[in-house]
Amino acid sequence: MIYFDNASTTQISGRALKVYNEISKTCFYNSSSLHKGGVLAKTKLEKARQDILNCINGQVGDRLIFCSGATEANNMALFGLTRKNQSILVSVGEHPSVYNTAMSLLQRGNEVDFVKLNSEGTVDIDDFTQKICNKKYDLVSIMLTNNETGAINDIRSLCEIAKRANPQCVFHSDCVQAFCKIDVLVDNLGIDSISLSAHKINGPKGIGALYVKKRVGFNPIVYGGGQENNLRSGTENLPAICAFAEAAIEKCEVLKSNFENAARIRETILRRFDDKGFEYEVNGSKRGSPYVLSISLDGVKGEVLVHKLEMDDIYIGTGSACSSKSSDNRILSAMSKEKGKILGNIRLSFSANNTIDEAEIVAEKIIQYATELRNL
Ligand code: PMP
Numbered sequence: 001m002i003y004f005d006n007a008s009t010t011q012i013s014g015r016a017l018k019v020y021n022e023i024s025k026t027c028f029y030n031s032s033s034l035h036k037g038g039v040l041a042k043t044k045l046e047k048a049r050q051d052i053l054n055c056i057n058g059q060v061g062d063r064l065i066f067c068s069g070a071t072e073a074n075n076m077a078l079f080g081l082t083r084k085n086q087s088i089l090v091s092v093g094e095h096p097s098v099y100n101t102a103m104s105l106l107q108r109g110n111e112v113d114f115v116k117l118n119s120e121g122t123v124d125i126d127d128f129t130q131k132i133c134n135k136k137y138d139l140v141s142i143m144l145t146n147n148e149t150g151a152i153n154d155i156r157s158l159c160e161i162a163k164r165a166n167p168q169c170v171f172h173s174d175c176v177q178a179f180c181k182i183d184v185l186v187d188n189l190g191i192d193s194i195s196l197s198a199h200k201i202n203g204p205k206g207i208g209a210l211y212v213k214k215r216v217g218f219n220p221i222v223y224g225g226g227q228e229n230n231l232r233s234g235t236e237n238l239p240a241i242c243a244f245a246e247a248a249i250e251k252c253e254v255l256k257s258n259f260e261n262a263a264r265i266r267e268t269i270l271r272r273f274d275d276k277g278f279e280y281e282v283n284g285s286k287r288g289s290p291y292v293l294s295i296s297l298d299g300v301k302g303e304v305l306v307h308k309l310e311m312d313d314i315y316i317g318t319g320s321a322c323s324s325k326s327s328d329n330r331i332l333s334a335m336s337k338e339k340g341k342i343l344g345n346i347r348l349s350f351s352a353n354n355t356i357d358e359a360e361i362v363a364e365k366i367i368q369y370a371t372e373l374r375n376l
Pocket of ligand 1: 007067069070072095097143146147160174176177196197198199206207208264338
């Protein structure tokens with residue numbers, strides 16, 4: 001099997017799985033319990049929190065709130081960092097967990113504006129600057145790496161622009177597809193809040209976190225027993241949290257070599273296409289993440305190609321798995337791609353487990369099947 005759908009989810013790593021199993025067996029206690037078992041669980045919970053904060057250069061007093069994944073983290077950010085009547089700016093390129101939450105805030109009565117994308121899939125800086133200068137936004141939410149195209153936004157500059165216009169503005173960034181792939185250092189980016197998910201970095205599914213910088217006001221959206229320092233109630237999923245931390249440590253240690261490996265894989269595929277005179281169009285920028293390769297093939301339906309490849313045990317995606325059921329593609333449309341290019345879109349996404357040999361096999365198969373489909 002060749003798995004090139006790592007932006008939708010990854011296989012749990014051996015190290016993360018070992019930690020998950022060990023904690024499930026030997027430290028199954030509730031971290032809120034007063035007995036020795038509970039204290040041990042609490043110690044492990046706080047160590048995992050600190051390990052992840054270290055990966056993002058979190059400072060003393062910053063908060064990392066564990067939750068069920070980045071969908072919840074993004075909901076917590078948009079609802080928890082704003083109040084009624086506040087104004088919000090998000091990009092049209094956001095993941096549904098930000099975009100649809102912004103829509104829901106709009107229904108709640110918040111003022112919500114959407115900033116455009118340029119043809120490379122990053123935020124249109126002129127539109128962003130114009131909007132920021134025309135209105136005082138209380139919250140801005142712009143993702144770091146786009147899950148469909150790999151386009152990387154210059155969050156540091158966008159944050160500077162936003163804070164220059166309104167120093168009180170809170171800047172949130174969905175960093176799910178960037179974390180452990182490129183540096184996500186909160187102090188360097190200058191932002192107030194980020195969302196993370198474990199299953200994109202070879203950790204377990206159903207666990208994620210919202211980072212919130214110290215002194216940034218945050219209201220919980222999940223109420224109950226007051227876990228996570230009263231910021232997100234519910235018994236902490238300790239095995240998953242510790243496995244998440246293990247996966248993050250593992251990935252951060254080899255971030256640079258993994259990045260180079262992904263870049264080689266991406267280049268190998270594109271070179272093979274070019275050598276064979278195969279026609280394709282890359283969606284996204286050349287300076288984007290090497291972990292994602294989004295291409296459009298004229299005269300081919302992306303979905304058909306996905307199913308042809310699956311017969312050879314090759315797994316790829318079309319756009320994002322979260323929006324693959326909707327026929328319209330919001331991101332590619334925002335990049336002004338024509339309908340044919342949207343229909344002919346496929347997404348290959350890589351992990352450290354992938355090899356150059358796999359890249360060559362997949363490129364050949366894509367050329368073969370796309371040519372067959374074009375000749376039909
Ligand atoms: N944001 C981005 C950019 C994503 O790619 C995803 C996962 N598709 C999410 C948020 C949601 O993460 P989770 O699956 O942990 O809810």
